[in-house]
Amino acid sequence: MLKFLGRALLVLIVLLVIAVGAFWFALPTERIGRVASDRLEAATGRTLTLSGDFSPTIWPRLGVATGPLSISNADWAEAPEMVTAEAAAVAVNLRALIGGQIEVETLRLEQPVIRLEVAEDGRRNWDLAPTTTAEPAETTEAAPAPETGGEEAAGGPALTRLAAEIVDGTVIYDDRATGQAASAEEINLTLAYVEDPGSATLSGGATINGIPATVDLTAESAGPLSALGALDLVAVIDSELGGVSFDGEVADAASVAGDFTLSVPDPAGAMSRLALPPLPDAAGAISDVALDGSVAYGADGLALETVGRVTRDAVPMTLAANVSGAADWQESGSLAAEINLDAADHVALAFDGTVATAGQVAGRTNISTPDLPRLLEWATGTPAELPPGAAGAMTLATDLAASAQNVSLDALDLSLPGLDATGRLGVGLAGPRPRITGALDTGPLNLDTFLGTPAAEAGGGSGGGGGGGGSGESAPTPIPWELLRLADADIALNAASFERAPISLGPTALRLTVDNGVARLDITETSGFGGLLAATIDANAATERLDITARLRSIRLEQVLSAFADNDRLEGAGALTFDLGGNGATLDDILATLSGEIAADLADGALRGINIAEIARNITGGATGEAARTDFTEARLSFDVTNGVLQAEELFALGPLVRLEGGGTISLPGQRLDLRLRPRIVGDLTGQGGDLAASGITLPVEVSGPWSNISFRPDLSQLEELTRQQAEDAARQAADELRQGLTEGDPDEALDRAVDSITDGLQQEGGGLDQLRGLFGR
Numbered sequence: 001m002l003k004f005l006g007r008a009l010l011v012l013i014v015l016l017v018i019a020v021g022a023f024w025f026a027l028p029t030e031r032i033g034r035v036a037s038d039r040l041e042a043a044t045g046r047t048l049t050l051s052g053d054f055s056p057t058i059w060p061r062l063g064v065a066t067g068p069l070s071i072s073n074a075d076w077a078e079a080p081e082m083v084t085a086e087a088a089a090v091a092v093n094l095r096a097l098i099g100g101q102i103e104v105e106t107l108r109l110e111q112p113v114i115r116l117e118v119a120e121d122g123r124r125n126w127d128l129a130p131t132t133t134a135e136p137a138e139t140t141e142a143a144p145a146p147e148t149g150g151e152e153a154a155g156g157p158a159l160t161r162l163a164a165e166i167v168d169g170t171v172i173y174d175d176r177a178t179g180q181a182a183s184a185e186e187i188n189l190t191l192a193y194v195e196d197p198g199s200a201t202l203s204g205g206a207t208i209n210g211i212p213a214t215v216d217l218t219a220e221s222a223g224p225l226s227a228l229g230a231l232d233l234v235a236v237i238d239s240e241l242g243g244v245s246f247d248g249e250v251a252d253a254a255s256v257a258g259d260f261t262l263s264v265p266d267p268a269g270a271m272s273r274l275a276l277p278p279l280p281d282a283a284g285a286i287s288d289v290a291l292d293g294s295v296a297y298g299a300d301g302l303a304l305e306t307v308g309r310v311t312r313d314a315v316p317m318t319l320a321a322n323v324s325g326a327a328d329w330q331e332s333g334s335l336a337a338e339i340n341l342d343a344a345d346h347v348a349l350a351f352d353g354t355v356a357t358a359g360q361v362a363g364r365t366n367i368s369t370p371d372l373p374r375l376l377e378w379a380t381g382t383p384a385e386l387p388p389g390a391a392g393a394m395t396l397a398t399d400l401a402a403s404a405q406n407v408s409l410d411a412l413d414l415s416l417p418g419l420d421a422t423g424r425l426g427v428g429l430a431g432p433r434p435r436i437t438g439a440l441d442t443g444p445l446n447l448d449t450f451l452g453t454p455a456a457e458a459g460g461g462s463g464g465g466g467g468g469g470g471s472g473e474s475a476p477t478p479i480p481w482e483l484l485r486l487a488d489a490d491i492a493l494n495a496a497s498f499e500r501a502p503i504s505l506g507p508t509a510l511r512l513t514v515d516n517g518v519a520r521l522d523i524t525e526t527s528g529f530g531g532l533l534a535a536t537i538d539a540n541a542a543t544e545r546l547d548i549t550a551r552l553r554s555i556r557l558e559q560v561l562s563a564f565a566d567n568d569r570l571e572g573a574g575a576l577t578f579d580l581g582g583n584g585a586t587l588d589d590i591l592a593t594l595s596g597e598i599a600a601d602l603a604d605g606a607l608r609g610i611n612i613a614e615i616a617r618n619i620t621g622g623a624t625g626e627a628a629r630t631d632f633t634e635a636r637l638s639f640d641v642t643n644g645v646l647q648a649e650e651l652f653a654l655g656p657l658v659r660l661e662g663g664g665t666i667s668l669p670g671q672r673l674d675l676r677l678r679p680r681i682v683g684d685l686t687g688q689g690g691d692l693a694a695s696g697i698t699l700p701v702e703v704s705g706p707w708s709n710i711s712f713r714p715d716l717s718q719l720e721e722l723t724r725q726q727a728e729d730a731a732r733q734a735a736d737e738l739r740q741g742l743t744e745g746d747p748d749e750a751l752d753r754a755v756d757s758i759t760d761g762l763q764q765e766g767g768g769l770d771q772l773r774g775l776f777g778r
């Protein structure tokens with residue numbers, strides 16, 4: 001608004017000066033109006049119309065007074081007149097006039113109205129162009145021009161002094177190209193102008209769009225003011241909405257140097273009064289905006305230093321900025337910038353680098369906050385509930401490079417209460433989805449501090465072998481497959497250690513790749529579960545499928561079972577491999593469709609909760625419980641997995657005096673075991689490498705129940721089957737002996753051999769009768 005008001009004032013002064021000059025060179029008095037109009041039209045292409053009395057004045061000053069006047073508008077403009085005024089009065093210095101100079105001691109305009117218009121095609125009605133049809137005969141009647149040549153000879157006496165006053169003026173601005181419109185009323189201004197040495201002052205006030213404002217301006221020049229050379233300029237504009245000032249030197253539009261200030265106590269109120277769109281809600285409550293600094297702009301480049309203050313949501317902020325550019329900064333588009341922002345007890349930000357006019361930013365960036373949740377709540381207006389790993393102080397230092405296509409954080413150093421990380425990160429924005437890349441090194445990484453600690457299952461625990469699961473229902477946990485479609489990624493992570501209860505790993509190297517909803521997580525060999533492990537996890541959002549392949553060696557099996565099944569009844573050292581996959585929208589769905597293979601080779605372990613040798617000696621009790629255990633020196637487990645159910649394909653263990661085989665199922669969705677073991681007490685102390693088929697006392701054991709309450713008990717139905725099978729075998733052998741004897745012709749001998757076969761078969765070591773004798777001590 002101030003810009004178009006300045007334009008209006010300049011146009012008005014130029015037009016009036018031309019008109020006054022025409023008056024003093026057009027005599028007699030009755031021809032003054034026509035001559036003035038002709039000179040104005042020759043200089044501007046516009047017509048001056050004087051419709052009231054037009055008479056010279058002698059006392060108290062030499063001059064002229066007019067009635068209403070008007071200056072025509074551009075032929076394309078909507079309003080017929082560009083300038084109208086109710087009256088005008090001019091007083092000149094007689095002595096200067098006789099000497100060929102115009103010194104306007106006073107120029108008074110009453111109720112002028114200036115209309116500034118911009119056409120749809122950008123044409124402006126204040127662009128004044130002289131005509132080529134001026135009447136030189138009219139101007140020759142004026143007093144002879146001084147023989148000084150130059151401007152005086154060509155256009156009449158020079159304007160050397162002017163004092164002007166505008167009383168109750170109005171400016172109307174209408175930009176049809178942009179739809180912008182504005183107005184200023186109650187314009188009361190005084191102007192003092194001296195040509196050489198140049199000086200000008202402008203002071204007064206106006207009401208702009210209903211907002212009162214005042215202006216005080218002083219300009220000084222060592223040479224003629226009209227030459228528009230270097231000016232010492234002091235300008236102050238104040239209103240109830242705020243104020244702006246400048247004190248410096250202006251050579252032309254391309255050379256400015258000086259100090260400036262800006263203040264806006266209530267930005268939201270100012271924007272509302274100016275009919276501007278309100279600030280977005282995210283900006284918060286902004287108040288007390290103040291800015292002061294210095295600027296130097298010219299052929300040598302750009303230098304800007306400024307300090308700003310603002311209050312946002314009752315938090316005072318300060319901003320200090322130094323911006324500089326070389327002489328070619330407009331061509332190169334590059335500026336050096338040093339920026340520091342401080343919001344009391346909330347955040348401190350520092351940037352030292354370059355800013356390109358095309359939007360690129362590059363430089364060292366530091367951000368710190370004593371309380372990250374408080375900062376986020378202040379920045380967003382919403383309480384921030386962060387996990388313990390992020391709920392506290394934060395510092396971030398990085399080499400930032402940002403453009404419309406890419407954001408990169410190199411030499412990154414991040415510190416949070418639960419994380420210390422260094423490395424690099426980048427986000428590419430040019431593709432169909434953002435692409436995140438990076439490589440980070442961290443200290444100990446405890447995901448529990450970011451994701452929370454998993455709730456302990458009722459009745460669970462790793463020490464007592466009670467087992468978990470099955471005791472309560474929980475809502476299915478949805479898998480956020482849609483996250484895989486938000487962005488692509490290729491991120492490497494090296495952590496000094498990794499923990500996610502109940503999993504604890506040593507130095508860990510991860511690599512995550514995501515491409516259009518298909519993700520892979522590679523875990524290179526790391527220490528964990530007492531040994532080493534490596535794994536690959538594949539996820540496909542389109543098919544909602546999860547595949548896991550893992551190789552563990554030299555691990556403790558009880559640590560694996562405790563972590564993943566909340567059960568540590570089987571212990572031992574060795575290797576474990578599994579290759580599993582499942583589909584579904586929830587974890588329960590994945591378990592219900594899980595299929596693949598699991599295999600384990602163990603040594604020097606035990607089956608806790610049962611003493612098989614004791615069962616063989618005493619069927620009545622004392623063979624199970626927390627202290628009971630069956631040791632082994634070698635074991636192998638192999639399972640086929642279908643729909644979450646493990647089917648034992650191979651299950652055996654060797655130990656001193658013990659051989660064990662078995663089979664059955666383990667249901668992961670149901671968290672239940674149904675196994676039948678066939679332990680055999682043998683007279684062989686060899687464990688690892690021993691003979692699995694060694695004969696001995698066999699007593700089948702049934703292991704069944706939910707993981708939270710596994711029971712061990714002798715399987716007497718299997719013992720009965722063994723006894724029946726033994727009797728059938730003995731009878732079959734006796735029949736063969738008898739048949740052979742009858743064929744050979746000695747029935748008595750054949751009968752004796754048949755009876756011996758039955759007796760030996762029933763008394764065979766390891767047979768059903770032998771098991772019963774062992775159980776009852778006979």
